[in-house]
Amino acid sequence: MLKIACFGQKGGVGKSTIARLVAVSFARTGSRVKIVDLHAKQRTCLEWSAIRSSQSVAPVIVADLFEEPARALHQTDLDIVVLDSGPHDAATVLSTARDVDLVIIPTATSRDDLKPQVEFGLELNRQGVDRSRLLYVVNMANGSETCIDEAKAYVRRHGFSVADTTLVHSASYMNAHDVGRCIAETELAGLNEQSDALFREVVDRIDRLAGGELLEDNSKRTTRLVDCNFKVAPGFHRAFKTAAALNRMSMRELLEVSVRSWISENCKDDPRIRMLCPELFPDKSA
Structure with a gap:
């Protein structure tokens, strides 16, 4: 099960906004998704889910309130769980962040928001969460490219990654939430x-983490295969080179053919893979 958390120690910066976006977007691919609302008092995602259900908006998004996040992370009937925390759940967040695949940390562009959110990331890192598993998102931007660039630079100066995509401040986002929709379901295509x-x-980040490309500890890697971002044992490298020569192919060509064949055969039931590589899974009913 894939576990994604929208955490931070600052309120009002978009944790629930992004949690709902991630949940709906994965559900659209056919994944079994649940939002775990850790904010017992505010219950933003829990109430939003009820509104969505009452409005018959598809796909259906289930949200549950959990006082013990550890239980939420061990559900066996889900493909993806998205956790949404309140700004005052420090102990819960720190203990949970080590067990998730990716922590998304939203922030607005002001220093009042940036500073505590970056300090939160630094604390997570001190508690053993790899920096590669933290992704900052600039949210509620006022449209000033200078402010956005400065905010992203501030995050990067502290050694963290920040998404290229910036979410602007828009009343359309709030209107969508009011009727049980996420920010990818507004009335404005842009x-x-x-x-x-x-x-x-977010999906790309998870995929790169799953492949080990972003992890700090790469000590187990040995020989580089072609010019891709992974390495293999020397014996495999020699065998691969020989197979390419026998088939009159470059190593890159053989690698691409092999990977495509393996993915289309072994990952055809994974909705995330089908979304990322639709050309490998032609619609047979067409």
Whole structure:
């Protein structure tokens, strides 16, 4: 099960906004998704889910309130769980962040928001959460490119990654939430495309983490295969080179053919893979 958390120690910066976006976007691919609302008093995602259900908005998004996040992370009937925390759940967040695949930390552009959110990331890192598993998102931007660039630079100066996509401040986002929709389901195509772009960055980040490309500890890697971002044992490298020569192919060509064949055969039931590589899974009913 994939576990994604929208955490931070600052309120009002978009944790629930992004949690709902991620949940809906994965559900659209056919994944079994649940939002775990850790904010017992505010219950933003819990109430939003009820509104969505009452409005018959598809896909259905289930949200549950959990006082013990550890239980939420061990559900066996889900593909993806998205956690949304309140700003005052420090102990809960720190203990949970070590067990998730990715922590998304939203922030607005002001120093009042940036400073505590970056300090939160530094504390997570001190508690053993790899920096590569933290992704900052600039949210509620006022449209000033200078402010946005400065905010992203501030995050990067502290050694963290920040999404290329920026979410602007828009009443359309709030209107969508009011009727049980996420920020990729507004009435404005441009805003929806922006939200979809952010989701694709989240998926890309998860995929790169799963492949080990971003992890700090790469000590077990040995020989580079072709010019891709992974390495293999020397014996495999020699065998691969020989197979390419026998088939009169470059190593890159053989690698691409092999990976495509393996993915289409072994990952055809994974909705995330089908979304990322639709060309490998042609619609047979067409």
